[in-house]
Amino acid sequence: MHINTTYQLIKSLAEREKIAESRVIELFISAIQEIYQQKVNDPKELRVTFDAEEKQFLAYQVYRIVEKVNDPNQEITSRNELLQEEKAQIQENCLLLPLDLKKITTYEEILPQFRLCLQKSQQKKWYEEFLPLQGKIVEGTVHEVYPRYCLVSLLGGKGIGYWNKDEWLSQKAPNIGQQRRFLIKEVKKEGEYAVNLVCRDEEFLRKLLEIEIFEINKREIIIRDILRQPGAISKIIVSGKDPHINVKGTCIGKGGERVRIIKKEMEKERIEFAEWKENKNELIAELLLPTNVLYLCKLQEKKELIVVVSPEQKSLSLSLEGKIIQLIEDYLKIKILIQTPEEIKEKNVVILWTPDKRDWQERTKTYPEKHQYDPGQ
Numbered sequence: 001m002h003i004n005t006t007y008q009l010i011k012s013l014a015e016r017e018k019i020a021e022s023r024v025i026e027l028f029i030s031a032i033q034e035i036y037q038q039k040v041n042d043p044k045e046l047r048v049t050f051d052a053e054e055k056q057f058l059a060y061q062v063y064r065i066v067e068k069v070n071d072p073n074q075e076i077t078s079r080n081e082l083l084q085e086e087k088a089q090i091q092e093n094c095l096l097l098p099l100d101l102k103k104i105t106t107y108e109e110i111l112p113q114f115r116l117c118l119q120k121s122q123q124k125k126w127y128e129e130f131l132p133l134q135g136k137i138v139e140g141t142v143h144e145v146y147p148r149y150c151l152v153s154l155l156g157g158k159g160i161g162y163w164n165k166d167e168w169l170s171q172k173a174p175n176i177g178q179q180r181r182f183l184i185k186e187v188k189k190e191g192e193y194a195v196n197l198v199c200r201d202e203e204f205l206r207k208l209l210e211i212e213i214f215e216i217n218k219r220e221i222i223i224r225d226i227l228r229q230p231g232a233i234s235k236i237i238v239s240g241k242d243p244h245i246n247v248k249g250t251c252i253g254k255g256g257e258r259v260r261i262i263k264k265e266m267e268k269e270r271i272e273f274a275e276w277k278e279n280k281n282e283l284i285a286e287l288l289l290p291t292n293v294l295y296l297c298k299l300q301e302k303k304e305l306i307v308v309v310s311p312e313q314k315s316l317s318l319s320l321e322g323k324i325i326q327l328i329e330d331y332l333k334i335k336i337l338i339q340t341p342e343e344i345k346e347k348n349v350v351i352l353w354t355p356d357k358r359d360w361q362e363r364t365k366t367y368p369e370k371h372q373y374d375p376g377q
Helices: 003-017 021-039 107-133 202-212 247-252 254-265 280-288 311-319 322-332 357-363
Strands: 045-051 056-065 089-091 094-099 137-145 149-154 159-164 179-187 195-198 221-229 233-240 270-275 295-299 305-308 336-339 349-353
Touching (some): 021 045, 021 056, 107 159, 107 179, 179 202, 202 221, 202 254, 221 247, 233 280, 233 322, 247 254, 247 270, 254 270, 280 295, 280 349
Parallel strands (some): 159 195, 233 270
Antiparallel strands (some): 137 179, 149 159, 179 195, 295 349
16 A cells, blocks of 8 residues: 555545544554454454554554463464564564555455444434434435445535435436435434435425425325326325315416426426316326326226227327326226227217316316317317
8 A cells, every 4th residue: 555645545535524534544444454354264363553654554463472372363472483573563462463454455445344434433423413304305415326326415514325226216327416305214323324315215205395385385285195106207196275276286386386396306207296086087087187088988897997088199198198097097996998089989888977178178277288188179
């Protein structure tokens, strides 16, 4: 380990982790000793020190000098020939034999172990700091990126959170320095990582909605359910205490401002709102918006629900809304078939529901103009 390289590494780690250089040295020593214990089947005592003048770590194999040897791996007598080694040192009835640190470990091995030692040393502090924040959303900056997880600096460097790959919102790895919000899912007193962070978890989306939509936070608008395929689409079913409130428009916000902020946090995931309906057929039509449902029906003696749409709308419903259809089926425990009037005109069907024109215009007015379909046309 080169002298300048070693000291520069200590300095950079101290600055990055915002701890004293002396603390970095202590943790480095712990990391080296831990690696040694893992590598050697029958390990002897290893003592590691830091030479402040030479700016380098020194390693010694330690033997206690005793009158009678009980443990040959740890003890020798004063007559042992090892005491005659040229570089041997005697300190406090112990023999110290210098070792080549390069043969014990490398920086590539030390750094992950250093990180683990640092986390263990800070775990109690982080536990006390973040336990009150469990279940809440916090700001974080991606600090380090690994193939299966990220380490995230939380609250301006007050602690480090663990963000597992399973909780990334896209397959692409996050970028170092990326800033975003996280839900602290769990704070553990023991274990490798104390603060576990999530973003794909539905609870993260619910908390985000409470933060960004005042009326949800104040329970003026209620989240009835969330139909969700994480990373792809969420259809949030909402209802209002006041029947005169446009619940979807309120959630979307003026000019789509509120939903735009939520979408940014959810990255590529589509965020849509649906108004709760007591009537199951009305709810299905609402959940399928902006697909224009002409009517709902079923074949006699068949369980499948047939959603009848125009030919143009069928391609839309099976492509853009295909994921939603699956979510609706799972949610309502039904099977849905998408058909056009032409496809069912020869069949003996029972009409279950048709939309009211005025009601339909009202419910689609928050959508882009091209999706404000008039079922009366």
